[in-house]
Amino acid sequence: xxxxxxxxxxxxxxxxxxxxxxxxxxxxxxxxxxxxxxxxxxxxxxxxxxxxxxxxxxxxxxxxxxxxxxxxxxxxxxxxxxxxxxxxxxxxxxxxxxxxxxxxxxxxxxxxxxxxxxxxxxxxxxxxxxxxxxxxxxxxxxxxxxxxxxxxxxxxxxxxxxxxxxxxxxxxxxxxxxxxxxxxxxxxxxxxxxxxxxxxxxxxxxxxxxxxxxxxxxxxxxxxxxxxxxxxxxxxxxxxxxxxxxxxxxxxxxxxxxxxxxxxxxxxxxxxxxxxxxxxxxxxxxxxxxxxxxxxxxx
Amino acid sequence: xxxxxxxxxxxxxxxxxxxxxxxxxxxxxxxxxxxxxxxxxxxxxxxxxxxxxxxxxxxxxxxxxxxxxxxxxxxxxxxxxxxxxxxxxxxxxxxxxxxxxxxxxxxxxxxxxxxxxxxxxxxxxxxxxxxxxxxxxxxxxxxxxxxxxxxxxxxxxxxxxxxxxxxxxxxxxxxxxxxxxxxxxxxxxxxxxxxxxxxxxxxxxxxxxxxxxxxxxxxxxxxxxxxxxxxxxxxxxxxxxxxxxxxxxxxxxxxxxxxxxxxxxxxxxxxxxxxxxxxxxxxxxxxxxxxxxxxxxxxxxxxxxxxxxxxxxxxxxxxxxxxxxxxxxxxxxxxxxxxxxxxxxxxxxxxxxxxxxxxxxxxxxxxxxxxxxxxxxxxxxxxxxxxxxxxxxxxxxxxxxxxxxxxxxxxxxxxxxxxxxxxxxxxxxxxxxxxxxxxxxxxxxxxxxxxxxxxx
Numbered sequence: 180x181x182x183x184x185x186x187x188x189x190x191x192x193x194x195x196x197x198x199x200x201x202x203x204x205x206x207x208x209x210x211x212x213x214x215x216x217x218x219x220x221x222x223x224x225x226x227x228x229x230x231x232x233x234x235x236x237x238x239x240x241x242x243x244x245x246x247x248x249x250x251x252x253x254x255x256x257x258x259x260x261x262x263x264x265x266x267x268x269x270x271x272x273x274x275x276x277x278x279x280x281x282x283x284x285x286x287x288x289x290x291x292x293x294x295x296x297x298x299x300x301x302x303x304x305x306x307x308x309x310x311x312x313x314x315x316x317x318x319x320x321x322x323x324x325x326x327x328x329x330x331x332x333x334x335x336x337x338x339x340x341x342x343x344x345x346x347x348x349x350x351x352x353x354x355x356x357x358x359x360x361x362x363x364x365x366x367x368x369x370x371x372x373x374x375x376x377x378x379x380x381x382x383x384x385x386x387x388x389x390x391x392x393x394x395x396x397x398x399x400x401x402x403x404x405x406x407x408x409x410x411x412x413x414x415x416x417x418x419x420x421x422x423x424x425x426x427x428x429x430x431x432x433x434x435x436x437x438x439x440x441x442x443x444x445x446x447x448x449x450x451x452x453x454x455x456x457x458x459x460x461x462x463x464x465x466x467x468x469x470x471x472x473x474x475x476x477x478x
Numbered sequence: 479x480x481x482x483x484x485x486x487x488x489x490x491x492x493x494x495x496x497x498x499x500x501x502x503x504x505x506x507x508x509x510x511x512x513x514x515x516x517x518x519x520x521x522x523x524x525x526x527x528x529x530x531x532x533x534x535x536x537x538x539x540x541x542x543x544x545x546x547x548x549x550x551x552x553x554x555x556x557x558x559x560x561x562x563x564x565x566x567x568x569x570x571x572x573x574x575x576x577x578x579x580x581x582x583x584x585x586x587x588x589x590x591x592x593x594x595x596x597x598x599x600x601x602x603x604x605x606x607x608x609x610x611x612x613x614x615x616x617x618x619x620x621x622x623x624x625x626x627x628x629x630x631x632x633x634x635x636x637x638x639x640x641x642x643x644x645x646x647x648x649x650x651x652x653x654x655x656x657x658x659x660x661x662x663x664x665x666x667x668x669x670x671x672x673x674x675x676x677x678x679x680x681x682x683x684x685x686x687x688x689x690x691x692x693x694x695x696x697x698x699x700x701x702x703x704x705x706x707x708x709x710x711x712x713x714x715x716x717x718x719x720x721x722x723x724x725x726x727x728x729x730x731x732x733x734x735x736x737x738x739x740x741x742x743x744x745x746x747x748x749x750x751x752x753x754x755x756x757x758x759x760x761x762x763x764x765x766x767x768x769x770x771x772x773x774x775x776x777x778x779x780x781x782x783x784x785x786x787x788x789x790x791x792x793x794x795x796x797x798x799x800x801x802x803x804x805x806x807x808x809x810x811x812x813x814x815x816x817x818x819x820x821x822x823x824x825x826x827x828x829x830x831x832x833x834x835x836x837x838x839x840x841x842x843x844x845x846x847x848x849x850x851x852x853x854x855x856x857x858x859x860x861x862x863x864x865x866x867x868x869x870x871x872x873x874x875x876x877x878x879x880x881x882x883x884x885x886x887x888x889x890x891x892x893x894x895x896x897x898x899x900x901x902x903x904x905x906x907x908x909x910x911x912x913x914x915x916x917x918x919x920x921x922x923x924x925x926x927x928x929x930x931x932x933x934x
Contacts, residue, residue: 423623424564433557433856434567436805439766442566443749444759450750458742458750462784462831468733468923469782469836472523474893474903478833 182216186223189213193227196240198410200247203240207248211255214264221268228279235399236407238280239288243414245269245276246295253302270303273351274341277358283335286362287399289355291411294418296355303348310352318360319367326364330372333364514917520731521905522782524582525891529776531900532582535908545586552577552610553774555637559614562633565623567770568743572617574774576724577610582779583727583909597646597709602716607638611713612720620732621743631713642710650705723911730921744783745769751787751830755820757794759807764799764857765790768844771855775847780889781840785832788824789840795821796879800867803860838886845880849873 180188192206210220227233228241248265255261269276280288293314300307319327326333336357342350382388382401389398399407425442428435450458470477524532537545553574560570587604602608611634618625635642707715742750748769752762768790772778777786795817812820826832852858852873865872894900913919 420624423566423621425566426564427561431561432554434770436763438567439763440806443745443766444762447746447749447753449753449756455754459831465782465784466831466833469523469833472521473525473889475525475890477889478835 180213182213182219185213185216186219189220190223190227193224193241193244194233194237196237196244198240198243198414203244203247204251206244207251210248211251211261211264214261217264217268221265224269225272225276228276234403235282235285235287236403236410239291239407242276242280242288242292242295246298249299249302271347273299273347274354275338277351277354278336278338281355281358285398286358287407289358289362291414292355293359296351300348300352305346305348307352310356313356314359317363318356319363323360323364327368327371330368332368333361336361514913515920516913516917517920517922518726518729518905520729520921520923522731522733522779524779525889525894526776526780527891527894528900528906529582529779531894531897532906535906536581536584537586541586541588544588545581548586548588548606549578549774552606555607555634556610556614558637559611559630559633562637563618563625563630565618565625566621567745567773569614569618569621569623571743571745571773571778572621573610573614575778576613576617576728578774578776578779579727580609580613580724583907584723585908597644597648597712599648599712599716599719602712603720605716607634608713608716609720612717612724615717616721616724627714627717631710631717635710635713640709642708642713644709645706646709646712648707648712650707650711726911726914726919726921727909729923731923733923742783744772744778744786747784748787748790751784751791754829755791755824757791757820758810758812760802760804760810761794761799761812763804764797764802764860765794767857767860768793771851771857772844772847775843777840777843777847780843781836784830785836786840788826788830788832789837789844792821792824792837793841793844793879796882797875799861801862801865803862835887835889838883839888841883842880842886842888845876845883848876849880852876 189206189209192209196202196206213220224241224245228238233241249269252261252263252266256263277292280292297307297311300310336354340354340357342353345353383390386401386404387398388404389400425438427438466478533542533545556570556573556577559565560567560573586606588606611630614634615627615630618630632642745766748765749762752765757765765787769786772786772790781789798814798817800811824830826834826837848855848857858872861872863872864870865875868874894903900906
C-alpha cells in the first residue's frame with residue numbers, strides 16, 4: 180500500500196474509533212505496520228484531532244489511541260525491526276494535542292486524558308507523582324478566589340501557554356493541571372454566580388445539551404452523553420480488571436521484599452479515626468461469628 | 479448421614495436434631511419416602527483437637543507424612559500459578575485455606591492420584607493438584623481477581639508439564655462432544671486415533687445416529703472418531719465437579735471466616751495494624767514474612783485473621799529482629815525502650831478487638847511452628863544463621879520466647895476433650911455428597927442461625 184493510500188485509510192480508521200481496547204489496538208497496529216509511512220500517517224493523526232467537525236467523544240478516543248500507540252510502539256521496538264516509530268513525534272506534539280482534546284471551556288475529557296497521561300509517563304519513565312498529587316487537590320489560589328468573586332472568566336489556555344524549553348511531556352502535564360484549575364475555577368464561579376432555581380429545570384438546560392440544529396462540536400447531544408457514559412463505564416470496568424495484579428520477579432520461588440514495599444508498605448496508611456472505628460466495629464462483628472464457630476465458650 | 483451438632487450451646491432445640499437424629503427427616507406429606515434433610519452451619523474455625531480428629535478420619539496414619547509433603551508441594555505449585563497470573567497473596571492464602579479444609583472432610587487418597595497412570599475422572603478428582611487448582615479457581619473468584627478457568631488450567635498444566643491435548647481413558651458421555659470430535663476429525667482429516675490412549679473406543683459409524691445430523695458423510699466416516707476426553711477437557715470437567723463439592727465443604731461461606739463487612743485478609747490486617755502502632759519498616763517486613771510462612775499451616779483454620787495478625791506483631795516485638803536482611807530503610811531502628819513501650823501499650827481487646835485467648839493460641843502456634851520448621855521457612859532466608867546478640871542459632875530465640883509464654887491461656891477444648899465427645903459430633907464426619915444430591919441440604923452461616931430457627 181502506498182503512503183497516500185495508507186494515510187487515507189488511517190484517517191478513516193481514526194474517525195471511527197471506539198474506546199474498546201480491541202479497536203484501539205487494531206488502529207495502533209495499522210499505524211505500526213505502515214510505520215515506513217510515518218511522515219504521512221503522523222500528520223493524519225494531528226489533522227484528525229484538530230478537525231473541528233470531530234466530536235468530543237471521538238477526541239477522547241483519539242487520545243486513548245495515542246496512549247495505546249505509544250505503548251505498542253515501545254512493545255514492538257523490542258524487535259530490532261522497529262525503532263520506536265511515532266514515539267518522538269507524538270511526544271513533541273502532546274501539549275498541543277491536549278489542547279485539542281480539551282477545547283476552550285469544555286473539559287469533559289479531562290479525566291480520560293489524565294488517566295492516559297499517567298500511563299504515557301510510565302512508558303517514558305517520567306515521575307508523574309507530583310502532577311498526580313496536584314491533579315487531585317484544589318489548585319485555586321487567593322487571586323483565583325477573588326476573581327471568582329468578581330465573576331471574571333478564567334483566562335483562555337492556548338498554545339502560548341506551552342513552555343517550549345520544557346520536556347514536552349512535562350509541558351503536557353502543566354497544560355493538564357492548568358485545565359484542571361480552569362474547570363475547578365469555572366465550576367465555583369458557576370456555583371457562586373448562578374441564581375438558585377427552585378423550579379424544575381429542563382434536561383437540555385441542566386446538562387447544557389446540544390440542540391439538533393447546533394453544529395458546534397464543543398457541546399454534546401443527549402445521545403452522545405448517554406453513549407459516552409456507557410463507554411466510560413466499560414473502560415472503567417476494564418481498567419479495574421488489572422488493578423490487583425502483582426508483578427513478581429521471574430527467578431524467585433517465593434515472595435520478595437519488593438512486593439512488601441510496593442503492595443503493602445507504600446500502599447497502606449494509618450487509618451483516620453472514623454475508618455479505624457469502622458474497622459473495629461466489623462472486627463467486633465467478626466468476633467461473634469468466631470465465637471459461634473467454637474463449641475466451647477472461649478471468650 | 480449427619481446433622482449439625484452444636485451440643486451444649488443451646489442449639490439442640492433444633493427439631494431436625496430430634497427423633498430422626500441421623501438427619502433423615504420425612505418432608506412433604508404426599509411422599510411416603512423419607513428424604514434426607516440436613517442443615518449445615520459454616521464453622522470457619524476448629525480447635526486443634528478437632529482438626530486432629532478430622533485428619534485421623536481423612537488421612538491414614540501411614541500417609542500423614544505424605545499428606546504434609548504433598549501439601550508443601552501444592553503450596554509451591556500454587557505460588558507458581560499465582561506468580562504467573564500475577565494474583566495478589568490473598569488468593570494464595572484463600573487457596574491454601576480451601577485446600578486444607580477439603581482434606582478435613584474428604585479422604586486423602588493417594589493410591590490412584592498419578593494422572594499419567596489412570597486418566598479417569600475419578601482419578602482426576604482425587605488428584606491433590608487438581609483439587610488445588612479447583613481451590614485456586616474458587617479462591618480467585620472469591621477474592622475478586624477473576625481469571626478464566628481455561629487460563630488457570632493452562633498455567634497449572636504447563637507447570638506440571640502435562641500435555642492437555644492427550645486423550646484420557648474417560649469416555650465422553652455427551653454425544654454432542656463426540657459429534658464435535660467426529661466433525662473435527664473429518665474436517666481436519668489429520669487427527670486420527672493415534673493420539674488416543676485406547677484405539678478401541680470409536681464411534682461405530684453404523685450405530686452412530688449423530689453423524690448425519692452434523693453432516694458427516696458416510697464416505698468420510700471411515701476415519702474413526704475418538705470419543706475420549708482429552709486431558710484438558712477432563713481436567714475442566716473434574717474442576718467444575720470438584721468446585722461444587724468444595725462449595726459444600728466451605729458450607730457456601732464466602733466470607734471465608736471473615737464477616738460480610740470485612741473483606742480484609744490476614745496480610746492486609748497485619749500491615750494495617752503495623753501502621754496503627756507505628757511499627758517500623760524492618761519489623762513490619764519481618765511480620766509479613768512470618769505471615770507468608772503461616773499461609774500453608776493450619777493456623778488459619780483455628781484462629782481468625784485479626785488475631786493471627788496481632789499475634790505475629792507481638793511475637794515480632796518480643797524477638798526484636800534487628801538483624802533482618804533487607805534492602806530498604808536498613809538503618810531505621812527503634813530503641814529497645816521504644817519497642818517495649820509499644821509492646822506494653824498493645825491492648826488486644828480494645829485497640830484491635832482481638833480476644834486474648836485467640837491471640838495466645840496463635841502466638842503459641844507461631845512459636846511451635848518456627849521451633850520445628852525454622853530451617854524450611856522463608857524467614858530463615860532473611861536472618862543470619864546465628865543470632866548476633868546471643869551467639870546462638872536463631873531457633874533458640876523462638877524456644878526462649880516459648881518458655882516465657884508457657885502459661886498463656888489458650889483455647890479450651892472441653893467439648894472435644896475425649897474421643898467419645900468427638901465421635902458424637904456428626905459435623906466432624908467425612909462429608910457425604912449424596913445427601914445434597916438425593917435429599918436436601920441447607921447451608922447457613924453461624925450468625926444467621928437464629929433467624930431461621932423456626933424453620934429448622
